[in-house]
Amino acid sequence: DAMVIQNPRYQVTQFGKPVTLSCSQTLNHNVMYWYQQKSSQAPKLLFHYYDKDFNNEADTPDNFQSRRPNTSFCFLDIRSPGLGDAAMYLCATSREMGSLLYGYTFGSGTRLTVV
Amino acid sequence: LAKTTQPISMDSYEGQEVNITCSHNNIATNDYITWYQQFPSQGPRFIIQGYKTKVTNEVASLFIPADRKSSTLSLPRVSLSDTAVYYCLVGGLEAGNNRKLIWGLGTSLAVNP
Incomplete structure (x- = not known):
């Protein structure tokens, strides 16, 4: 029944070694x-895709990239992970951007550890 | 976008009613109030949403006074499994690519035996 699936749940990567996190959805959301969430902090938006349109947050480091090959899948690529990138990475979907009507x-999540 | 303010943490005991208040003084006319719950190592999940007065579902109630500058999430008879972080969000229902939701620090609720 899971509608937004993230893989893997836990990822350990070496300092500087590229890593990819994946997200898939069965909701057909646009x-x-x-999001990146560090311990005891609120989720911080990194970027989003509205359909095929990519929107990067101004303060998202260049080290973070994303790909959305189709409606169902979205990937987060961290080109050179640093120790400060260790966090929970959350994927979310919504039917429309910014609207609370249908919720998120x-x-x-994927818990990333950098060693 | 309306900024929200919540207590950082709260403690309760099993079976008690818990009320978490969120302040949103600059809420806009078209804004709705939504609460999310997050368990450790999981993504947030939707609890309840409202515009004014009172909303109730199978999980919680949401009380919103007439001036809408605050809201109170009420959890009846909490259990240990209600230990989580609760986020209050304020935003509109209209879609728009420049509209983003800003997450505050949330309220960490600890339910004790």
Whole structure:
């Protein structure tokens, strides 16, 4: 029944070694988001896709990239992970951008550890 | 976008009613109030949404006074499994690519035996 699926749940990567996190959805939602959440902090929006249109937050480091090859899948690429990138990465979807009407559906997250 | 302010943490005991208040002084006319719950190592999940007065579902109630500058999430008879972080969000229902939701720090609720 899971509607937003993130893989893997836990990822360990080496400092500087590229890593990709994946997200898939069965909701057919237009918008897919990637959030970074560090311990005891609120989720921080990194970027989002509205359909095929990519929107980067101004303060998202260049180290973070994203791809959305189709409606169902979205990937987060971290080109050179640093120790400060260790966090929970949350994927979310919504039917429309910014609208609370239908709410956000989140995946269970990927916990990234950088060693 | 309306900024929200919530208590950082709250403590309760099993079986008690818990009320978490969120302040949103600059809420806009078209803004709705939505609450999310987040368990450790999981993504947030929708609890309840409202515009004014009172909304109730199977999980919680949401009380919104006439001036809408605050709202109170009420959890009846909490159990240990209600230990989580609760986020209050304020935003409109209209879609728009420049509209984003800003997450505050949330309220960390600890339910004790």
